[in-house]
Amino acid sequence: MHNINFLKKRQVTLTKVERQDKKWLRYSLAIFSLVFVAFLGIIAVKIALGFRANQLAADQQRLKKMITDDEAVEVAFLIFANKLEVITEIFQTRSNKQAAIRYFDSLFSSEVFIKDMTFEQDGQILALNLVSSDVFVLEEVFNSLQTTQLQEEYKTVSKSNIRRSDDGSYALQLTVTLKGYDQR
Numbered sequence: 197m198h199n200i201n202f203l204k205k206r207q208v209t210l211t212k213v214e215r216q217d218k219k220w221l222r223y224s225l226a227i228f229s230l231v232f233v234a235f236l237g238i239i240a241v242k243i244a245l246g247f248r249a250n251q252l253a254a255d256q257q258r259l260k261k262m263i264t265d266d267e268a269v270e271v272a273f274l275i276f277a278n279k280l281e282v283i284t285e286i287f288q289t290r291s292n293k294q295a296a297i298r299y300f301d302s303l304f305s306s307e308v309f310i311k312d313m314t315f316e317q318d319g320q321i322l323a324l325n326l327v328s329s330d331v332f333v334l335e336e337v338f339n340s341l342q343t344t345q346l347q348e349e350y351k352t353v354s355k356s357n358i359r360r361s362d363d364g365s366y367a368l369q370l371t372v373t374l375k376g377y378d379q380r
Contacts, residue, residue, distance in 0.1 A: 312324075
């Protein structure tokens, strides 16, 4: 009798399928491990980026607070700088005015004196009231005022209100516009 073993064939087929299943199991475990490691990596990156974002937000809030805390100091500094600028302009105009008075005082002879003076800050206009002892001294004043050096030194120079007093002296109003001042 011949012996037919139907189970042997089945067992061979099962071992072949088992080997193939084991092979697929290894592949699927490798792929699962890779996916799991990638998932863990993504979670780690997300946590690190979240931590960095929180740190940047805290730094931003700290810097905003520093800026707002220093705002009063900055405003005080700007006010101080503006005051210094205004004071500089005032001293500049005063020095221009004083230089002009000295110049005109030295320009005329001792027989001419500056009776009074007014100064208009806005237009930088200096008005001098001059008094001369006689008409000949007044003529010297007119000649002194015609020099090109004087016209180069000042924007405008004008004479007005010439009058003679009872004692024979002459009065003259000299109006001068100063140079070197920038109006804003």
